[in-house]
Structures are given as structure tokens and as C-alpha cells.
Amino acid sequence: xxxxxxxxxxxxxxxxxxxxxxxxxxxxxxxxxxxxxxxxxxxxxxxxxxxxxxxxxxxxxxxxxxxxxxxxxxxxxxxxxxxxxxxxxxxxxxxxxxxxxxxxxxxxxxxxxxxxxxxxxxxxxxxxxxxxxxxxxxxxxxxxxxxxxxxxxxxxx
Amino acid sequence: xxxxxxxxxxxxxxxxxxxxxxxxxxxxxxxxxxxxxxxxxxxxxxxxxxxxxxxxxxxxxxxxxxxxxxxxxxxxxxxxxxxxxxxxxxxxxxxxxxxxxxxxxxxxx
Numbered sequence: 001x002x003x004x005x006x007x008x009x010x011x012x013x014x015x016x017x018x019x020x021x022x023x024x025x026x027x028x029x030x031x032x033x034x035x036x037x038x039x040x041x042x043x044x045x046x047x048x049x050x051x052x053x054x055x056x057x058x059x060x061x062x063x064x065x066x067x068x069x070x071x072x073x074x075x076x077x078x079x080x081x082x083x084x085x086x087x088x089x090x091x092x093x094x095x096x097x098x099x100x101x102x103x104x105x106x107x108x109x110x111x112x113x114x115x116x117x118x119x120x121x122x123x124x125x126x127x128x129x130x131x132x133x134x135x136x137x138x139x140x141x142x143x144x145x146x147x148x149x150x151x152x153x154x155x156x157x
Numbered sequence: 158x159x160x161x162x163x164x165x166x167x168x169x170x171x172x173x174x175x176x177x178x179x180x181x182x183x184x185x186x187x188x189x190x191x192x193x194x195x196x197x198x199x200x201x202x203x204x205x206x207x208x209x210x211x212x213x214x215x216x217x218x219x220x221x222x223x224x225x226x227x228x229x230x231x232x233x234x235x236x237x238x239x240x241x242x243x244x245x246x247x248x249x250x251x252x253x254x255x256x257x258x259x260x261x262x263x264x265x266x
Contacts, residue, residue: 030183037179037210048240055210056245059181063212067182114249121221127213130248 020045020082026062028071036062036078043080050087053134053153054080058089060127061149070096086136091149095142160184163191171200171264173236177207180215180242188215192222197229202264205238211245223254232265234258 024039026032040055058078065076072094079090114125131138135151142148161184164175172195180188195201203219205211219235226233235257238246246255258264 033181033183033210033212034179052240052244053248055241056248059179059210059212063182063214116217116221116224123213123217123220126217126249129250130213130216130245133248133250134244 021080023077023079025074026076026078028066028075030066032066032076033059033062039078040080045082046080046087049155050082050153054087054089057131057134057151057153060131061089061091061151064127065091065093068098069093070098072096085154087153089135089151089153093147095145095147161187163187165191165195168202168261168264169266171202171232171234173202173204173261173264175204175207177209179210180208180218181210181212182214185212185214185218189218192218196222196225196233197231200232200234201226202234202236202258202261204236204261205242206236208239208242211242213245213249216245216249220249220251220254223256232256234264236261236264 022039022043022045024035026035036058037055040051040058043051043054046054062076062078065071074094077092079088079092081088081090112125114123114129116123131151134153136154137150137152139150139152140148141150161176161178161180163177166173166175174188174191174195176188178184192201192203201222203222208215223233233256235246235255237260238257246252
């Protein structure tokens, strides 16, 4: 059985597939990143060149939502849609103020380059830079009930 | 849950950390601990061929280790990053900060 066929059978995790569309609902836990990767690797309508950026950028978004966000009981709904040559990766989570603040900053300002905090020994802004370099376009929309992140990928050449 | 595994071996002057599995916010502390244990004390090589995913949390650890190694006059090399690890590194715009070799056989003497 192909990975895609196996994933299509996995309805217990709220996963569904169309010819060029798939979705999964992730729980707000450490398992979410791994579940996202299993889901992405099973998308047999994507080429290898489309899949890799989707995994790297998607991991980053899921990792940040689960680590820094306030993901509600509904978890994170992830939708992948392919309309050649474009692949769109969408995330839907319960609204929270931290996201609205984050989104409003990035709508109005140029993103700051990544910087290293020597005291904390960690980088800030590295993940956002990665997503911006991988995706053709990133859109944030904060709403009253649902916050949304859309990443669009198109071939670079 | 699939976790990370990190094995340390000695290859000449280098300590080689072989990493398998995902590097993300939940697993990067193990990489950080193992890296901090060796960086600056010996030449260090990090084999990323078995890495299944890599977020900025993991990249930050390696970038910091590169700085620490340079400050201590030691070498730090990345060995054969997997496709997702290579793309993650490239996407930071800091690829030139990750001296990379294709296999453990290419480790300098």
C-alpha cells in the first residue's frame, strides 16, 4: 500500500483527501510536529521538490503554534491544496491575542533580520526568515474566532 | 512519539555526533546538551544525514556551536545533511556559516 493510500484510510485523525487537497487536525501537543510530517510525507499529489519546502516551513509554523501559541481544544487544522504550479499550505487555529499582535506587526512592518540573544543563547526571528525564504507569499489573518496563516509555494525557476 | 537519538564517536581529532530523527522545539535540548559537552574542547562534526526534520530551534543550536568553536579555535563541520536539513539550513540565508562535508571519510586529519 502506498503511503498516500495508508493516509487516506486514517480517518481517525480527522484527515481527508481530495485529488489535490488534503487536511489534518493536529492536537496541541509535542506530537503535532511529527503528525504533521507523517501527513505531509503521505501527500502523493506533491512532487519531491514541492514536498521539502512544505515540510520545512510547515514544521516551523506548527512548532511555533504549539510552543508559543495558545492552541485551543480544536487544535490546528492544516489544509494543503495544489493548483499547479502553486501549492498552498493553510493553518487555522482558535484566535488569541498573541497571534493578533504578531500578525499586526508583520502587516505593517518589514520583518527584522534574525538576531542572536547571547544571554539566552538562542536565535530570534530565524524561523520567520526560513518561512519567508521558502514560501512565495505568507499571509496572516487574525479573526474574532479563527486565526489563519497561509503559505504559498511556487517553483523558484 | 518518535524521538531524537544522538551518538558520539571519535574519528581522529574529531568527535562526531550522529543525529537521527527530528530536531524541533521538543528535541533540540538534547542536541544542545551533547553539543555543549564537546564544542570548544575538541574538533566537532555533526552528522545530519539521518535527520528527518529540522526547525529553527535546531539550526540555532548549530549556529551557536559554530560561534563557540570558532571562539575556542576549534573546528565544527556538518556532515551530509539530509534533504530537509539541507533545505532548512539554506532557507536561513546563513549557509556559509555551516562548513559542510559530504561524508565522514572527508574529515580532515
